[in-house]
Amino acid sequence: MMNRERVPGVPERALAGSMRDFRVPRGASLLARCEAFHDWQSVRRRSGTWPFARATEAGPAASCTIRDDEGTLFQGVNFASQDYLSLSSHPEVRRAAKAAIDEMGVHSAGSPALVGNTSTSVALEREIADFLAMRESLLFPTGWAAGFGVIKGLVRSHDYVVIDGLAHACLQAGAQAATPNVIPFRHLNVDHCRQRLATIRARDTEAGIMIVTEGLFSMDSDTPDLAAFQSLAREYGATLVVDVAHDLGALGPGGTGHIGLQDMLGEVDLVMGSFSKTFASNGGFVAMKNRAIKEYLRFYSSTCTFSNALSPAQIATVRQALAIVQSPEGAARRERLMANVCLLRENIRARGMEVYGDPSAIVAVRTGDEALARLAAREMPGLGLLANLVEYPAVAKGRARFRLQVMADHREAEIEAAADRMQMAMSRARDHLETARAVAG
Numbered sequence: 001m002m003n004r005e006r007v008p009g010v011p012e013r014a015l016a017g018s019m020r021d022f023r024v025p026r027g028a029s030l031l032a033r034c035e036a037f038h039d040w041q042s043v044r045r046r047s048g049t050w051p052f053a054r055a056t057e058a059g060p061a062a063s064c065t066i067r068d069d070e071g072t073l074f075q076g077v078n079f080a081s082q083d084y085l086s087l088s089s090h091p092e093v094r095r096a097a098k099a100a101i102d103e104m105g106v107h108s109a110g111s112p113a114l115v116g117n118t119s120t121s122v123a124l125e126r127e128i129a130d131f132l133a134m135r136e137s138l139l140f141p142t143g144w145a146a147g148f149g150v151i152k153g154l155v156r157s158h159d160y161v162v163i164d165g166l167a168h169a170c171l172q173a174g175a176q177a178a179t180p181n182v183i184p185f186r187h188l189n190v191d192h193c194r195q196r197l198a199t200i201r202a203r204d205t206e207a208g209i210m211i212v213t214e215g216l217f218s219m220d221s222d223t224p225d226l227a228a229f230q231s232l233a234r235e236y237g238a239t240l241v242v243d244v245a246h247d248l249g250a251l252g253p254g255g256t257g258h259i260g261l262q263d264m265l266g267e268v269d270l271v272m273g274s275f276s277k278t279f280a281s282n283g284g285f286v287a288m289k290n291r292a293i294k295e296y297l298r299f300y301s302s303t304c305t306f307s308n309a310l311s312p313a314q315i316a317t318v319r320q321a322l323a324i325v326q327s328p329e330g331a332a333r334r335e336r337l338m339a340n341v342c343l344l345r346e347n348i349r350a351r352g353m354e355v356y357g358d359p360s361a362i363v364a365v366r367t368g369d370e371a372l373a374r375l376a377a378r379e380m381p382g383l384g385l386l387a388n389l390v391e392y393p394a395v396a397k398g399r400a401r402f403r404l405q406v407m408a409d410h411r412e413a414e415i416e417a418a419a420d421r422m423q424m425a426m427s428r429a430r431d432h433l434e435t436a437r438a439v440a441g
């Protein structure tokens with residue numbers, strides 16, 4: 001039955017099912033039980049409906065050559081990279097990284113709890129804290145490690161994490177690892193969060209509570225009312241954490257993201273972020289209001305304590321990117337980015353497709369049905385469009401979408417081409433499904 005082909009060349013198995021089906025594989029051999037997922041993945045790969053784990057040939061340019069995970073090359077406009085201000089190719093950023101290698105070598109060679117920091121990473125911690133009007137900040141090897149580590153480092157098993165249902169995987173994983181008391185609230189919903197807090201406090205006045213949300217949600221491009229969440233935290237004796245991975249640097253006055261846009265600089269209890277989007281590097285941070293919190297996290301957040309510090313080239317890249325973000329050039333790049341975002345959203349809508357959320361570098365185009373989305377993804381290499389298909393586990397089943405990520409260096413022609421090609425891919429996918437339905441009678 002599952003080998004049947006509704007669409008020629010695409011077995012039904014490639015259109016049905018999801019990665020969720022393999023979350024809890026059966027069998028006593030931890031290794032042998034990987035096979036079932038690989039079989040299903042191979043069916044999708046062979047039918048062109050597995051658009052993951054691809055590589056750019058020479059870095060994340062606005063148009064580039066891409067190799068899929070079978071080694072096949074294609075060329076196209078690139079809307080799948082997170083280099084929002086196009087700083088990864090900025091000459092000053094590249095120069096700073098090279099100079100750091102010449103001066104300090106390529107390796108930190110230690111944990112930040114021992115001797116992994118350098119004069120430059122200590123300086124970056126100061127710069128991040130100042131940028132966010134916080135007293136201190138602590139660096140982590142990745143944004144994932146910072147999100148996981150801030151929760152696991154502070155929350156204990158008798159405490160509670162009250163978390164937006166759509167918060168990023170690193171935050172969900174940190175919460176699950178820290179406590180069995182993980183209580184989701186409806187996406188962005190302040191009233192629902194309040195109900196959750198009231199229920200907890202009615203029976204437990206002693207436990208700590210961490211409220212977790214994001215400055216800009218990475219799949220829906222929407223934003224909570226940060227002042228309302230911070231005042232809820234105060235009212236219920238809780239601590240607010242805001243993940244600013246996608247908005248910091250790319251949005252807001254001076255690049256301060258939604259915290260700056262909402263006039264909340266220095267007001268949020270804990271700010272966590274990543275350098276892997278706007279800041280052209282790897283790495284993450286947590287910014288806090290005093291040294292005690294920083295020192296506690298440095299020694300009790302295992303993703304910081306037991307992992308080597310960022311390398312000198314990564315630090316130099318982020319510092320140079322941060323200097324540009326805060327400069328008039330940074331403001332001009334943000335303006336170009338936002339003009340590109342608005343143009344892409346208009347073009348997508350004008351072609352009858354729906355986009356999620358508010359204008360940001362993330363332009364998510366609704367497909368819903370996974371079969372439709374996978375068939376559209378199959379068309380894209382031929383049309384010359386690189387865009388990320390998002391399906392479970394990144395979003396819930398039945399809520400698939402394409403996430404287009406815009407860069408300051410995209411040109412108008414590339415944006416129009418992306419919208420045209422997206423429309424063409426979706427229309428061919430729909431035709432396939434309609435023909436299949438007609439044949440089935």
Ligand SMILES: Cc1ncc(COP(=O)(O)O)c(C=O)c1O
Pocket residue numbers: 142143144145147168170214218243245246274275276282283284
């Ligand atoms: C909201 C959010 N938080 C954290 C992360 C993790 O950041 P990094 O890629 O630096 O590990 C990401 C990146 O995928 C993200 O989207």
